[in-house]
Amino acid sequence: MFDIKWIRANAEAFDAAISRRKGVSVRSSDLLAIDDRRREIIASLNEVQEKRNALSKQIGQAKAQKDEAKAAELMAEVAALKEFIPQGEADERAVELELRNALSVLPNLAFEDVPDGVDETDNVEYFGPNGSPATAAKARAPKPSFAFAPKEHYEVGVAANGDMDFELAAKLSGSRFVVLKGQVARLERALGQFMLDLHTTEHGYTEVQPPLLVKDDALYGTNQLPKFEEDLFFTPHGDGRLALIPTAEVPLTNLVRESILGEEVLPMRLTALTPCFRSEAGSAGRDTRGMLRQHQFNKVEMVSITTPETSVDEHERMLTCAEAVLQKLGLHYRVMTLCTGDLGFGAKKTYDLEVWLPGQDTYREISSVSVCGDFQARRMDARYRPAGEKQAPRFVHTLNGSGTAVGRCLIAVLENYQQEDGSVLVPEVLQPYMGGLTSIGGR
The missing domain is CATH 1.10.287.40 (Serine-tRNA synthetase, tRNA binding domain)
Structure with missing residues (x-):
């Protein structure tokens, strides 16, 4: 706003x-x-x-x-x-x-260093504030090599043998849903818990369990309304309605709505593992197979509330927190700076983390990390009082990022760690969450 x-x-x-x-x-x-x-x-x-x-x-x-x-x-x-x-x-x-x-209904203004462009084809690979392709590559796992033709996630044996069931989900709920069972369900749960533990114990985020249903005012505050109403699921409530959250960004960011914070509590860093619900309006025909684009999915969200002077540095920090997930999982990825034509409505600048999916032989977005400036704060009336100053309160700056999308991370693990016999190796950092299992599935 x-x-x-x-x-x-x-x-x-x-x-x-x-x-x-x-x-x-x-x-x-x-x-x-x-x-x-x-x-x-x-x-x-x-x-x-x-x-x-x-x-x-x-x-x-x-x-x-x-x-x-x-x-x-x-x-x-x-x-x-x-x-x-x-x-x-x-x-x-x-x-x-x-x-x-x-x-x-006007989008945020992009930072001057955001590249101009029409769509995702004009996004630019990013290597860090002072990085280069050579130095950045050291922190990232290489692309895996296979002695066989790698399969897509829903074709990998452990998933294709019934633990990833789209037909059963369609009977229950229709298209773009999935039922996960057995070891695949456990692996997805392990991924979510691993991410949440990483961000709370190593990255300084406070865990929150927010409501999954929110008012229109909350959606307006984080710019889902009025422009993106068709992407939401609503349910009647009293004389009005509530919406299922499309992302935990909505309740986490709105925790500071209509309040004046003391500067000493900033930066405020919050994280949550929640289901997310999106109607996927306008995506007909896209990613109809598999788990890539679902009406319901789990995601670990990161939100930061900062002062204007620190928000740009916080953006870089949040990116490294999201990268750490993929680095510890040993997944190859790249970071893209979104161009003006692909930039989200409320963002001033966005980095996308794109993980390598060998089954598709391409990169796919697994996390978006955005700085919004005071765009959302003005809609929420979220302010802070600078320390030692008697001037009027100032608007906070807000940031949000996926840390990461759990379902898409599951896809990446299944495809990157698949074995020829249909089994899947369990990344070392997930093994404690899997009862010590080093692999799942297989003959």
């Missing part, structure tokens, strides 16, 4: 920045025209209020002088003004809503 005062003071800069975002035709003049009408209405109301106050004073003077005719004349003028005020206030509310709606 943008501050219309900032847009008015920086109209040219706003137009230059918003023009970089895909599919946005709105310019500052459109928004300022609405704000001009709002300001005119407010000015008229103030003028009427001032005139009414002046007339009321004159009525008192006329009565004091026992000039009843003059008092009656003035009271008639006041009555006429009173009739204008309710309509003026209604007009003010209507134009303020119009302005809010116009601002709420």
Whole structure:
């Protein structure tokens, strides 16, 4: 959400920045025209209020002088003004809503160092603040080599033999669901617990178990509403509705909504392992086989609440936390900086971690790590008071990232650790979560 005062003071800069975002035709003049009408209405109301106050004073003077005719004349003028005020206030509310709606569907402004582009083909590989391909490669596992043709995750023996059942899920719930059983279910649970333990014990995140159903206000705060309503699942609740969370980013970030924090509690780092629910509207025909694109999936989410001065550094830190998951699992991956045409609605900059899937012979996104600046904070009215300062509270900055998508990580483990006999080796860091098992499945 943008501050219309900032847009008015920086109209040219706003137009230059918003023009970089895909599919946005709105310019500052459109928004300022609405704000001009709002300001005119407010000015008229103030003028009427001032005139009414002046007339009321004159009525008192006329009565004091026992000039009843003059008092009656003035009271008639006041009555006429009173009739204008309710309509003026209604007009003010209507134009303020119009302005809010116009601002709420505008995406965030990208940082200057975000590459321009149209879609994912224009994303740029990223090697760290001072990195290079050679140095970055040292921290990443190499691509695995196979003496046989690697299979996709749903074809790997341990999954194909009934522990990954799409037909049964379709009977229960329809397409884009899966039933995991036996050792595959245990492996997925192990992945989630491993990620959660890593982020809480080594990366300083506080574990949270948030509600899975949230109000519209929470969705608005993290910019799922109003633009992405069709991607959500809603259920009636009382006189309104609640939504199943599309990501734990929603409840975690909204933990600070409508509050003023002390600077000493920042950065606030939160993590949660939750189911996530998405309708996948607009993805018809994409990834229809396997677990890549599901209506329900588990994900470990990371959220940081910071000061404006530290949010860029926090973004780099959050990226390393997500990378650590893949590094400890021994999975080959790359990091991509998303271009302006692929950048998420609320992000100023996003890194995607793409894991190598040998069964598909390609990289697939497994984590997105984004810095949002004060874009979400303004929608949530989430602020902090700088230490030792008496100035007005400032908006916090928010960040979010997958740490990582558990289902997609399961896919990566199945494909990268598959053996010719259909079994799957268990990565060393997961073995304690698997009761010491070193492999699952096989003949």
